[in-house]
Amino acid sequence: MPKKKKLVIIxxxxxxxxxxxxxxxxxxxSDSEIENVEVQSLSLLETQPEDINSANAIILGTTENLGYKAGLVKDMLDRCYYACLDKNEGLPFTFYVRAGNDGTGTCRAIESMTKGLSWRLVQAPLICRGDFQAEFIDQCEKLGLSMAASLEAGII
Known part of the structure:
Protein backbone atom coordinates (compact mmCIF):
# COMPACT_ATOMS: atom_id res chain seq x y z
CA MET A 1 0.00 0.00 0.00
CA PRO A 2 1.47 3.37 -0.98
CA LYS A 3 2.30 5.91 1.68
CA LYS A 4 -0.54 8.35 2.28
CA LYS A 5 -0.11 11.85 0.91
CA LYS A 6 -1.12 14.78 3.05
CA LEU A 7 -3.58 17.49 2.02
CA VAL A 8 -3.68 20.42 4.42
CA ILE A 9 -6.76 22.66 4.38
CA ILE A 10 -6.28 26.01 6.09
CA SER A 30 -12.30 13.18 2.81
CA ASP A 31 -14.45 11.28 0.30
CA SER A 32 -14.49 7.56 1.12
CA GLU A 33 -13.25 6.65 -2.37
CA ILE A 34 -9.97 8.46 -1.73
CA GLU A 35 -7.90 6.05 0.32
CA ASN A 36 -4.34 7.35 0.18
CA VAL A 37 -4.76 10.97 1.21
CA GLU A 38 -4.67 12.13 4.80
CA VAL A 39 -6.63 15.36 5.32
CA GLN A 40 -5.59 17.83 7.98
CA SER A 41 -7.77 20.89 8.57
CA LEU A 42 -6.61 23.93 10.49
CA SER A 43 -7.63 27.44 11.31
CA LEU A 44 -5.18 30.14 10.33
CA LEU A 45 -4.26 30.81 13.96
CA GLU A 46 -3.35 27.21 14.70
CA THR A 47 -1.31 26.68 11.53
CA GLN A 48 2.43 26.24 12.12
CA PRO A 49 5.32 25.94 9.66
CA GLU A 50 5.58 22.19 10.25
CA ASP A 51 1.96 21.80 9.07
CA ILE A 52 2.87 23.42 5.76
CA ASN A 53 6.23 21.70 5.44
CA SER A 54 4.62 18.28 5.94
CA ALA A 55 1.96 18.89 3.27
CA ASN A 56 1.93 17.42 -0.23
CA ALA A 57 -0.74 19.95 -1.24
CA ILE A 58 -2.64 22.82 0.36
CA ILE A 59 -6.05 24.44 0.06
CA LEU A 60 -6.38 27.94 1.53
CA GLY A 61 -9.73 29.51 2.34
CA THR A 62 -10.34 33.17 3.05
CA THR A 63 -12.94 35.85 3.15
CA GLU A 64 -12.62 39.00 1.09
CA ASN A 65 -12.04 41.85 3.53
CA LEU A 66 -12.13 45.36 2.10
CA GLY A 67 -11.12 44.02 -1.31
CA TYR A 68 -8.20 42.07 0.16
CA LYS A 69 -7.57 38.73 1.85
CA ALA A 70 -8.33 38.25 5.54
CA GLY A 71 -5.60 39.69 7.75
CA LEU A 72 -5.18 36.30 9.40
CA VAL A 73 -4.07 34.83 6.05
CA LYS A 74 -1.26 37.37 5.91
CA ASP A 75 -0.47 36.71 9.57
CA MET A 76 -0.21 32.95 8.98
CA LEU A 77 1.95 33.36 5.89
CA ASP A 78 4.15 35.92 7.66
CA ARG A 79 4.62 33.61 10.66
CA CYS A 80 5.42 30.60 8.50
CA TYR A 81 7.26 32.24 5.61
CA TYR A 82 10.92 31.88 6.60
CA ALA A 83 10.47 28.44 8.13
CA CYS A 84 8.86 27.27 4.87
CA LEU A 85 11.00 29.18 2.38
CA ASP A 86 13.02 26.81 0.17
CA LYS A 87 11.45 23.77 1.88
CA ASN A 88 8.39 23.31 -0.32
CA GLU A 89 9.05 24.90 -3.69
CA GLY A 90 6.45 23.82 -6.21
CA LEU A 91 3.98 22.87 -3.48
CA PRO A 92 0.63 22.34 -5.23
CA PHE A 93 -2.12 24.56 -3.88
CA THR A 94 -5.41 26.19 -4.64
CA PHE A 95 -7.69 28.48 -2.70
CA TYR A 96 -11.24 29.63 -2.32
CA VAL A 97 -12.60 33.06 -1.51
CA ARG A 98 -15.91 34.06 0.04
CA ALA A 99 -16.19 37.38 -1.74
CA GLY A 100 -18.78 40.03 -1.06
CA ASN A 101 -17.48 41.91 -4.10
CA ASP A 102 -15.51 40.41 -6.96
CA GLY A 103 -12.55 38.78 -5.18
CA THR A 104 -9.98 40.24 -7.58
CA GLY A 105 -7.81 41.95 -4.96
CA THR A 106 -7.98 38.90 -2.72
CA CYS A 107 -6.79 36.62 -5.51
CA ARG A 108 -3.94 38.96 -6.41
CA ALA A 109 -2.82 39.15 -2.78
CA ILE A 110 -2.82 35.37 -2.27
CA GLU A 111 -1.09 34.71 -5.58
CA SER A 112 1.57 37.31 -4.74
CA MET A 113 2.36 35.83 -1.32
CA THR A 114 2.38 32.23 -2.52
CA LYS A 115 4.59 33.18 -5.46
CA GLY A 116 7.16 34.32 -2.91
CA LEU A 117 7.08 30.81 -1.46
CA SER A 118 7.30 29.32 -4.99
CA TRP A 119 4.07 27.39 -4.55
CA ARG A 120 2.33 26.14 -7.68
CA LEU A 121 -1.34 27.00 -8.31
CA VAL A 122 -2.76 23.74 -9.69
CA GLN A 123 -6.46 24.49 -9.80
CA ALA A 124 -8.26 27.72 -10.59
CA PRO A 125 -9.35 29.50 -7.42
CA LEU A 126 -12.99 29.20 -6.43
CA ILE A 127 -14.50 32.65 -5.98
CA CYS A 128 -17.92 32.59 -4.28
CA ARG A 129 -19.26 36.09 -5.02
CA GLY A 130 -22.19 38.09 -3.76
CA ASP A 131 -24.86 36.97 -1.34
CA PHE A 132 -24.39 33.50 0.10
CA GLN A 133 -25.85 30.76 -2.10
CA ALA A 134 -26.37 27.08 -1.34
CA GLU A 135 -24.36 26.20 -4.46
CA PHE A 136 -21.23 27.52 -2.72
CA ILE A 137 -21.32 24.41 -0.52
CA ASP A 138 -21.37 22.06 -3.53
CA GLN A 139 -18.60 24.04 -5.21
CA CYS A 140 -16.43 23.85 -2.08
CA GLU A 141 -17.01 20.12 -1.76
CA LYS A 142 -15.98 19.62 -5.40
CA LEU A 143 -12.87 21.72 -4.82
CA GLY A 144 -11.80 19.52 -1.91
CA LEU A 145 -12.61 16.32 -3.80
CA SER A 146 -10.76 17.45 -6.91
CA MET A 147 -7.61 18.36 -5.00
CA ALA A 148 -7.59 15.12 -2.99
CA ALA A 149 -8.28 12.96 -6.03
CA SER A 150 -5.58 14.74 -8.04
CA LEU A 151 -3.12 14.30 -5.20
CA GLU A 152 -3.92 10.62 -4.82
CA ALA A 153 -3.62 10.02 -8.58
CA GLY A 154 -0.26 11.80 -8.74
CA ILE A 155 -1.58 14.44 -11.12
CA ILE A 156 -0.40 17.21 -8.80
Whole structure:
Protein backbone atom coordinates (compact mmCIF):
# COMPACT_ATOMS: atom_id res chain seq x y z
CA MET A 1 0.00 0.00 0.00
CA PRO A 2 1.47 3.37 -0.98
CA LYS A 3 2.30 5.91 1.68
CA LYS A 4 -0.54 8.35 2.28
CA LYS A 5 -0.11 11.85 0.91
CA LYS A 6 -1.12 14.78 3.05
CA LEU A 7 -3.58 17.49 2.02
CA VAL A 8 -3.68 20.42 4.42
CA ILE A 9 -6.76 22.66 4.38
CA ILE A 10 -6.28 26.01 6.09
CA UNK A 11 -9.13 28.48 6.29
CA UNK A 12 -10.51 31.60 7.84
CA UNK A 13 -14.14 30.83 8.72
CA UNK A 14 -15.54 33.63 10.91
CA UNK A 15 -19.24 33.15 10.05
CA UNK A 16 -21.71 30.28 9.84
CA UNK A 17 -21.65 30.37 6.05
CA UNK A 18 -17.84 30.31 5.85
CA UNK A 19 -17.75 27.49 8.41
CA UNK A 20 -20.11 25.51 6.16
CA UNK A 21 -17.83 26.19 3.20
CA UNK A 22 -14.75 25.06 5.15
CA UNK A 23 -16.55 21.89 6.25
CA UNK A 24 -17.62 21.23 2.65
CA UNK A 25 -14.02 21.44 1.42
CA UNK A 26 -12.99 19.02 4.18
CA UNK A 27 -15.89 16.65 3.37
CA UNK A 28 -15.00 16.64 -0.33
CA UNK A 29 -11.34 15.96 0.37
CA SER A 30 -12.30 13.18 2.81
CA ASP A 31 -14.45 11.28 0.30
CA SER A 32 -14.49 7.56 1.12
CA GLU A 33 -13.25 6.65 -2.37
CA ILE A 34 -9.97 8.46 -1.73
CA GLU A 35 -7.90 6.05 0.32
CA ASN A 36 -4.34 7.35 0.18
CA VAL A 37 -4.76 10.97 1.21
CA GLU A 38 -4.67 12.13 4.80
CA VAL A 39 -6.63 15.36 5.32
CA GLN A 40 -5.59 17.83 7.98
CA SER A 41 -7.77 20.89 8.57
CA LEU A 42 -6.61 23.93 10.49
CA SER A 43 -7.63 27.44 11.31
CA LEU A 44 -5.18 30.14 10.33
CA LEU A 45 -4.26 30.81 13.96
CA GLU A 46 -3.35 27.21 14.70
CA THR A 47 -1.31 26.68 11.53
CA GLN A 48 2.43 26.24 12.12
CA PRO A 49 5.32 25.94 9.66
CA GLU A 50 5.58 22.19 10.25
CA ASP A 51 1.96 21.80 9.07
CA ILE A 52 2.87 23.42 5.76
CA ASN A 53 6.23 21.70 5.44
CA SER A 54 4.62 18.28 5.94
CA ALA A 55 1.96 18.89 3.27
CA ASN A 56 1.93 17.42 -0.23
CA ALA A 57 -0.74 19.95 -1.24
CA ILE A 58 -2.64 22.82 0.36
CA ILE A 59 -6.05 24.44 0.06
CA LEU A 60 -6.38 27.94 1.53
CA GLY A 61 -9.73 29.51 2.34
CA THR A 62 -10.34 33.17 3.05
CA THR A 63 -12.94 35.85 3.15
CA GLU A 64 -12.62 39.00 1.09
CA ASN A 65 -12.04 41.85 3.53
CA LEU A 66 -12.13 45.36 2.10
CA GLY A 67 -11.12 44.02 -1.31
CA TYR A 68 -8.20 42.07 0.16
CA LYS A 69 -7.57 38.73 1.85
CA ALA A 70 -8.33 38.25 5.54
CA GLY A 71 -5.60 39.69 7.75
CA LEU A 72 -5.18 36.30 9.40
CA VAL A 73 -4.07 34.83 6.05
CA LYS A 74 -1.26 37.37 5.91
CA ASP A 75 -0.47 36.71 9.57
CA MET A 76 -0.21 32.95 8.98
CA LEU A 77 1.95 33.36 5.89
CA ASP A 78 4.15 35.92 7.66
CA ARG A 79 4.62 33.61 10.66
CA CYS A 80 5.42 30.60 8.50
CA TYR A 81 7.26 32.24 5.61
CA TYR A 82 10.92 31.88 6.60
CA ALA A 83 10.47 28.44 8.13
CA CYS A 84 8.86 27.27 4.87
CA LEU A 85 11.00 29.18 2.38
CA ASP A 86 13.02 26.81 0.17
CA LYS A 87 11.45 23.77 1.88
CA ASN A 88 8.39 23.31 -0.32
CA GLU A 89 9.05 24.90 -3.69
CA GLY A 90 6.45 23.82 -6.21
CA LEU A 91 3.98 22.87 -3.48
CA PRO A 92 0.63 22.34 -5.23
CA PHE A 93 -2.12 24.56 -3.88
CA THR A 94 -5.41 26.19 -4.64
CA PHE A 95 -7.69 28.48 -2.70
CA TYR A 96 -11.24 29.63 -2.32
CA VAL A 97 -12.60 33.06 -1.51
CA ARG A 98 -15.91 34.06 0.04
CA ALA A 99 -16.19 37.38 -1.74
CA GLY A 100 -18.78 40.03 -1.06
CA ASN A 101 -17.48 41.91 -4.10
CA ASP A 102 -15.51 40.41 -6.96
CA GLY A 103 -12.55 38.78 -5.18
CA THR A 104 -9.98 40.24 -7.58
CA GLY A 105 -7.81 41.95 -4.96
CA THR A 106 -7.98 38.90 -2.72
CA CYS A 107 -6.79 36.62 -5.51
CA ARG A 108 -3.94 38.96 -6.41
CA ALA A 109 -2.82 39.15 -2.78
CA ILE A 110 -2.82 35.37 -2.27
CA GLU A 111 -1.09 34.71 -5.58
CA SER A 112 1.57 37.31 -4.74
CA MET A 113 2.36 35.83 -1.32
CA THR A 114 2.38 32.23 -2.52
CA LYS A 115 4.59 33.18 -5.46
CA GLY A 116 7.16 34.32 -2.91
CA LEU A 117 7.08 30.81 -1.46
CA SER A 118 7.30 29.32 -4.99
CA TRP A 119 4.07 27.39 -4.55
CA ARG A 120 2.33 26.14 -7.68
CA LEU A 121 -1.34 27.00 -8.31
CA VAL A 122 -2.76 23.74 -9.69
CA GLN A 123 -6.46 24.49 -9.80
CA ALA A 124 -8.26 27.72 -10.59
CA PRO A 125 -9.35 29.50 -7.42
CA LEU A 126 -12.99 29.20 -6.43
CA ILE A 127 -14.50 32.65 -5.98
CA CYS A 128 -17.92 32.59 -4.28
CA ARG A 129 -19.26 36.09 -5.02
CA GLY A 130 -22.19 38.09 -3.76
CA ASP A 131 -24.86 36.97 -1.34
CA PHE A 132 -24.39 33.50 0.10
CA GLN A 133 -25.85 30.76 -2.10
CA ALA A 134 -26.37 27.08 -1.34
CA GLU A 135 -24.36 26.20 -4.46
CA PHE A 136 -21.23 27.52 -2.72
CA ILE A 137 -21.32 24.41 -0.52
CA ASP A 138 -21.37 22.06 -3.53
CA GLN A 139 -18.60 24.04 -5.21
CA CYS A 140 -16.43 23.85 -2.08
CA GLU A 141 -17.01 20.12 -1.76
CA LYS A 142 -15.98 19.62 -5.40
CA LEU A 143 -12.87 21.72 -4.82
CA GLY A 144 -11.80 19.52 -1.91
CA LEU A 145 -12.61 16.32 -3.80
CA SER A 146 -10.76 17.45 -6.91
CA MET A 147 -7.61 18.36 -5.00
CA ALA A 148 -7.59 15.12 -2.99
CA ALA A 149 -8.28 12.96 -6.03
CA SER A 150 -5.58 14.74 -8.04
CA LEU A 151 -3.12 14.30 -5.20
CA GLU A 152 -3.92 10.62 -4.82
CA ALA A 153 -3.62 10.02 -8.58
CA GLY A 154 -0.26 11.80 -8.74
CA ILE A 155 -1.58 14.44 -11.12
CA ILE A 156 -0.40 17.21 -8.80
Missing amino acids: AHAPSESTKKMFEAVINGA
